[in-house]
Amino acid sequence: MTLTLSELAEKIGAVVVGDGAAAVSSIQTLEEAGAGQVSFLANPKYEKLLATTRAAGVIAPKSTRSDRVTLLRCDDPYYAFMQTVVLLHGYRRHPHAGVHPQAHVDSSAVVGAGTVVYPGAFIGPRARIGRDCIIYPNAVVYDDCVLGDRVTLHAGAVIGVDGFGYATHGGVHHKIPQVGIVELQDDVEIGANSTVQRATLGKTVVGAGTKIDDLAIIGHGATIGPGGLIVSLSGVAGSTTIGHHLIMGGQAGVAGHLNLGNHVTIAAKAGVMNDAPDGAVLYGAPATAAPHGKKNVTLGALLPELVERIRKLEKRLGERLEEK
């Protein structure tokens, strides 16, 4: 689609500062944008690029000023950026509709209207997939799992694999049948090659609108509330319950059988070993709450200096004792 900057501003709720007549048909970064392209400024780190960008206009925070480029000022430039990408580029157009003949959907499974199933995807017995879902190539849904509407499984994602549950007896690990299921609620998106394990009993739940990046794992019987964001290479162990609006950085982990509140933030690489209340911000492994936890992680870098300071103290105290 092609729009003038003024037309675009109206659609995204922005105010034009400068000339709004230029037409744009795509969006690009400040560095790469050229004629016919709009750009955006959401991360202050890139503000200096306003001085050099060749974009026709720039979506920017309300406080931004420029004497050389047209600004589309708004309250939430990242949200306006998203709206603009949708307007000018739109979402992926799938190469086929419905279930592709090279996919495998068990005859007892139910796939809702408008759902696209790509080649190589597998939907197991009695699984129920809602409406308008996208199941990318080679994603797998084991038996009996339930996906809501508008759920996206990226390539290679595995939903409902057996939880890692064994009873060890006499040195032998006896497999515990994992008779529970996985429930992915509406608008969940699961990244490539991520896995969500079925519960031993009952269900593993990923709440509505939660987004999981690539190569992450949700353990058996865990419950992740709605509105969460889980970055890649992270893991939530079994039977842990987490409230809504979790933010979990990359390569972070949460141990099993814990309770975490709502709006919890877990820093990248943190290892959470204890329950945490609403709003907790957790750093380090084992994780502790900010500000202590953050300091703690940062102070790790001070260790060589601390050792030196202790050495000096010991030396001075030793000398004083000898003086005595």
Added chain:
Amino acid sequence: MTLTLSELAEKIGAVVVGDGAAAVSSIQTLEEAGAGQVSFLANPKYEKLLATTRAAGVIAPKSTRSDRVTLLRCDDPYYAFMQTVVLLHGYRRHPHAGVHPQAHVDSSAVVGAGTVVYPGAFIGPRARIGRDCIIYPNAVVYDDCVLGDRVTLHAGAVIGVDGFGYATHGGVHHKIPQVGIVELQDDVEIGANSTVQRATLGKTVVGAGTKIDDLAIIGHGATIGPGGLIVSLSGVAGSTTIGHHLIMGGQAGVAGHLNLGNHVTIAAKAGVMNDAPDGAVLYGAPATAAPHGKKNVTLGALLPELVERIRKLEKRLGERLEEK
């Protein structure tokens, strides 16, 4: 299957304390269980739920007491729980037998009797799969690899991919053909999207009865002994040899070319950089043995306090020196 609590107790070697007449046909957690359901208590953390559970009976340790619910007391309640799940629910019933037509088994590969190969699975040239294995959708076995009997590969698991081996010469990474294989011994289970790399020469071995969770990697030429448990997002680097009954927590790593003994335990997120003897318990990155290693990890959380204590010492010592 439906059993009375007394019948169930007899089958799992438990002693009924209370009324054993109630019939149960499924098992459920203490919180979720209702009429017609048995539950279990294996983690002391959940003992308080005995006061509120609506289960018809509870499998529990010998020392447990309750004045309101029938107990099935036994030595190893988690093992009894496993037995009960098998009795009442059983293992997954596969939607087809043998090799599914949407799988790809090379004409030179051998697949044992009773083995189920799901759609999208790939068994490469000359690979040999034993009896009664389960190869879930989109799992891949590269050429020449050998799987014993009763091996399970979950969806997307990759066995025998090339080891990460290059000879760097003049800034160019020259690929070393990986001419070895992978051997998965009897009763091994590999989680979804995990990978086991073929050896450069010889073989990578996963010993009998070892269970690997999702998203883990065993490097080329490594040997993992029998009876191990490896949790998700962990990695064992190439040419490392580990004895039997390894326990490896999530997001842990072991460097290459090491020797670890039998019954070694590696804590979640640990990074093992050195050889370790039988029975070692390793914490931290770089990992050190418990109790030191465990203390070390825990003390990490004390850093802000330690800095404060050093500051005070410096201040007091400085003042005393000035007084002088």
Added chain:
Amino acid sequence: MTLTLSELAEKIGAVVVGDGAAAVSSIQTLEEAGAGQVSFLANPKYEKLLATTRAAGVIAPKSTRSDRVTLLRCDDPYYAFMQTVVLLHGYRRHPHAGVHPQAHVDSSAVVGAGTVVYPGAFIGPRARIGRDCIIYPNAVVYDDCVLGDRVTLHAGAVIGVDGFGYATHGGVHHKIPQVGIVELQDDVEIGANSTVQRATLGKTVVGAGTKIDDLAIIGHGATIGPGGLIVSLSGVAGSTTIGHHLIMGGQAGVAGHLNLGNHVTIAAKAGVMNDAPDGAVLYGAPATAAPHGKKNVTLGALLPELVERIRKLEKRLGERLEEK
């Protein structure tokens, strides 16, 4: 192929010390090698095995001596080892040529001559795959992505999955269409189940000759220069730019929106949070440069001792104050 040790030495640029007449037809480790096999010594850790190996000859560094086994001395024994594996064993012979009928290549995609596409692989709309590539089973290339020549995708690798990009507004994560692509340049190799995310705008680039191990992720809009090595379970977050000849250990991470120079080395498990210049060697999480960073990581293991030393200082100082 069978060669005498002398013939082999000539081909790999080595000098025979001892009898070069023995014929060898395969290569094996020092421990496992027997008659008719050549071996190699590249890691000094294994030098003592020269005293017991039954290999017919050993490729070794120039300084090596042995009074019992023929040596093939050379400047770079690991490179000579690679050459020998190629000579005696060669690379994998694929079971078919071209695109296998059980693969799915979109009708608008372009696949170069000599490229092998295994069963279950998916090549999306308008994707362009160069010449002599190998796309192993169940690897996935999303729409519009571009692969150079001689690119290898191992089983389950996913190229061009949507970047993890959402605009959060009123507690809802709105998906940003990821309209960019992935470009894998010539001679890139991607390990099993690794993922490279397509850029939001523009492209994610993996430079020529860069090799990525299994279960790693390159985030959307990142640029990895040529000649890099990235070990398994590592992640590079979005919009980060890294120069050529990166070396990244296992389970390491790099945050988003950073600039790292050429020849940067990141230790296993490190977490890079800041820009780094050419040649930086980074340890720890958050990572700091060696030697400080390395010390810091090592000193972590000293924490129990440091606490003890602080306690003693406090005690001695306290006593002295009381004495006063």
